[in-house]
Amino acid sequence: MEIKLQAILPGQKLMHLYRQMVLSREFEEGCAEQYTKGRITGFLHLYSGQEAVAVGATAGLHHEDYILSAYREHAQAIVRGSDPRRVMAELFGKSTGLCKGKGGSMHLFDPEHNFMGGYAIVGGQLPIAVGLAFSSVYRGEDRITACFFGDGAVNQGTFHESLNWARLWELPVLFICENNFYGIGTEVHRSSALASIHKRTCGYDIPSEKVDGMDVIAVYRAVRHAAELVREQRRPYFIEAVTYRFRGHSMADPAKYRSAAEQSIWKSRDPIPAFAKRLLEESVATETELEGIRRECTELVKEAVQFAETSPWPESSELWDGVYVPDDAVGESDHV
């Protein structure tokens, strides 16, 4: 029999998880709308469908733990604590954005919340996560580093190099692979000789497990447990969260390579209504309360859009800011 939700987390916390998933979804759908209107430009990769992974995993970590991710990372930053208004402003390219309009959708960064970046080179964040974990050990800090990446990243050299290194140096890294079965249009079994990704870690002597990435509580429990192991043993651990993106790879992708049947099976497992159902069945919440949360999140996203819209563009005088740290030991670079 399934354990009752309130035996796992107090009601308030459960409601918080629900709220974060709804906010993530609303935010992404709001982004889609703004993209269609031409206000968000460039590449836009949405997280709709995968919310249970970011929300469950973040809840299983401490706030001082570092998080790194790829380019599908809006929800991860927001769930971690980044201001949705500043995330939206970044997507609009405004000066009030998280990175002052220099990064855009794929490069959020928020050191205040130990969100150490979204990276657009597939697999690029893995070695950096290993280095951050090393800095924590070297400085005698208790924090661990959680590194998210997709099923596409596991065929990069950095994946193998980083897993080997993290185990060799005994570093507190929690690798979280979000297996949504596709890297753009390539299904996992067409890119990976061993499609069961978590099994790959035996080559690096790193314990691993597979978790249902459509179930926020399952992700939360797996990550909380794994994070404690990593924290106590100062060793890496690997979680494969099986999930699905409801939209195309990016806004430019109509996702023709996935059958309607496949999509509808996964949509029927949408993590948000599934969790709502449990909350109602176990009387953690009433329908009115859930409806209230949904309305509140819609409102927050509207506010974020409004904030982004009315924010100023970066001045051309900001163009050269932030390439180098002004540094007395080193002369200013020559920008002829």
Add this chain to the structure above:
Amino acid sequence: MSDMTYRDAINLALREELRRDPTVFILGEDVALYEGSFKVTRGLLAEFGAERVRDTPISENTIIGVAIGAAMGGLRPVAELMTVNFALLAMDQLINHMAKIRYMFGGQTMLPMVVRAPGGGGSQLAAQHSQSLESYFMHCPGIHLAMPATPADAKGLLKTAIRSKNPVMFLEHELLYNSTGSVPDDPEFLVPFGKARVMREGSDVTIVAYSRMAVLALEAAHALEQEGVSCEVIDLRTLAPLDVATIVASSLKTGRAVVVEECCGAAGLGGDIAWRIHAACFESLLAPVKRVSGLDLPMPYSSALEKLCIPQADTIIMAVRDVVNGRT
């Protein structure tokens, strides 16, 4: 002042900075137990221990990535790439990550890290182990690039690099490791970036060079003096930041310039520097600026062929004669 080799000067800089700042640590292939493939890190494991002098797997891209993460986490990593040729396996972390992170994250983080790499040709190591890749890095904003020519500069520039808050590529020349010179003992001796050194004053021609090419340029200048040609030799010390002011002032003074680079000439940094001189000094130039470059070839193994590919003192001498005699 103490006389020492370029290798020992680098070793001393590492040692002093490891002593001074507990956040400095060294990582790289065979840097600890084996003491470096060019023995630059000799004795460091013994003095500072395995926590701070760390051997890594042969994973160049991840060596740089780990250094980036460690720098982001508040440390000051000094990574050694066994040779600059292997930087090509790390170009993703060097160019797509190290050089970009501060800017693309809106200036919210910094990467105080150094990547040391020996390089250059002339040891008959053939095509895959003889490259001069400085133009690759100079082409990329977000990186500082130091290339010392002398033991004193090797020490002073490396110490500045380690204390800098920005990522620095520090390229050492394999043929200079055994060269000697006097080096200040002062542990606070620092050589600033972006300040070229006039190695020798002269009035007829300016020779702009860096690293081993500066040593050869000086040799050429001595020989040319016998012919009555007075050369001013500029050692750039850092290619980024580039000391355009010193290059321009000297070129205005002499009215002639030769730019020497060890890397291949095609799209090489010498073309960029020559253009800067033309743009700033066109009216005052007595002759077009001349370039001396490595040949656009994969490096051949045979000594008979290799020496043809790398600028020699003689090549520089001929170029100076051409400029002085108005031959282009």
